[in-house]
Amino acid sequence: MAKGGRYWLVKTEPDVFSVEDWQASKHQTTYWDGVRNYQARNFIRDDMKIGDRVLVYHSNADPTAIVGIATVVKEAYPDHTAFDAKDPHYDPKSDPDNPRWMMVDMRLDQILKNPLTLAELRDTPGLGQMELLRRGSRLSVQPVSATEWRAIAKLGGFKA
DNA sequence: GCCAACGTTGGC
């Protein structure tokens, strides 16, 4: 893994694709489709690199929590689900010759034994600046600082 | 370029 890699957090709704679903997938690897927000797309397209580490967050869940950690294993390529009229994330404005939406592949490394709930994260000193905790934050792919990553690793009992 | 209307996200 490249040193100096970046850290990220991605959201998923467990009713749609849970960390358990992910673990059951081949080689614990999946493509991260369905991102339909330009800011998140830009992170995927421009900044996510092989070896970057990723926090996996369950949104619209009970409880909402960081539930796992993952690693980027393939860099940005077109999100083909945008071209599929039957796909829930279909976007007729994404032209296959000039794709609007991108995705990366990620491998799930670990499901946390103790999920870190949103409430718990809010109570953790040093995480005040985290994008996830910002009021009204909706970014589904967001950067995490090295400091935040270390604090969360300590809380979650995984190696930073 | 402004901004109202609309659709979506996501915590609670």
Added chain:
DNA sequence: GCCAACGTTGGC
């Protein structure tokens, strides 16, 4: 299920 916050669309 509610609803606040947000992003996008489209009329002007």
